[in-house]
Amino acid sequence: MxxxxxxxxxxxxxxxxxxxxxxxxxxxxxxxxxxxxxxxxxxxxxxxxxxxxxxxxxxxxxxxxxxxxxxxxxxxxxxxxAMLAEHEAANRAEALLEELSETPATTLVGVAAKLDAVLKEGQPSEDEAEFPWPQIRSVIEDIARISRQRETG
Structure with a gap:
C-alpha cells in the first residue's frame, strides 16, 4: 500500500x-x-x-x-x-515491521516471512546484486527448500 x-x-x-x-x-x-x-x-x-x-x-x-x-x-x-496518505501508510508499514521483528518466529515459514519482509522493505530493487540482498534471497530459498523437504519427507 x-x-x-x-x-x-x-x-x-x-x-x-x-x-x-x-x-x-x-x-x-x-x-x-x-x-x-x-x-x-x-x-x-x-x-x-x-x-x-x-x-x-x-x-x-x-x-x-x-x-x-x-x-x-x-x-x-x-x-x-496523496502525500499525507503515503506518509501514513509508510508509518503503518514501519510499525508493522517493528512489531514483526519483536515477534519470535515459531516455524521455518515464520523465519522466511520475516526475512522476506526485510528483503521487500530494504532492497532497492528486486534484482539488487549488492550485499546483503542476494544472500538474503538465498537464505529464503534455502528455508523454502528445507520446508518442502520436511513436508514430503
Missing part, C-alpha cells in the same frame, strides 16, 4: 511540476537571472537598500502568486492528500 501510494504521490507531484512548476521567483543578480524557490532564499539574497527592497517585494509577490497557483492545482488534483 505504501509503495502504491508513493507512486501515486510522485505521479501527482510530477503533474504539478510539469503544469505549474515548483513555486519560485526570478530576480536579477549581478546581471544574471537567478531562480529562488523559497521566501527565505528571496529574503536572504537581497540587501536592505531601497532598490533591493523593491526587487524583494516584487519577488515575494511573484513567489506568492506562483505558490497560490500551486496550491489551487494541489487542491484540485489532491497531491497533498
Amino acid at each position: 505504501a509503495e502504491r501510494l508513493c507512486r501515486e504521490q510522485q505521479r501527482l507531484e510530477r503533474k504539478l511540476a510539469e503544469t505549474i512548476g515548483f513555486p519560485s521567483a526570478m530576480i536579477l543578480s549581478n546581471g544574471e537571472s537567478v531562480t529562488l524557490h523559497s521566501l527565505k532564499e528571496i529574503r536572504g539574497s537581497l540587501g536592505v537598500d531601497s532598490v533591493d527592497a523593491v526587487v524583494r517585494a516584487n519577488a515575494e509577490a511573484e513567489f506568492a502568486a506562483h505558490q497560490a497557483r500551486w496550491d489551487a492545482a494541489d487542491t484540485e488534483i489532491r497531491y497533498s492528500a
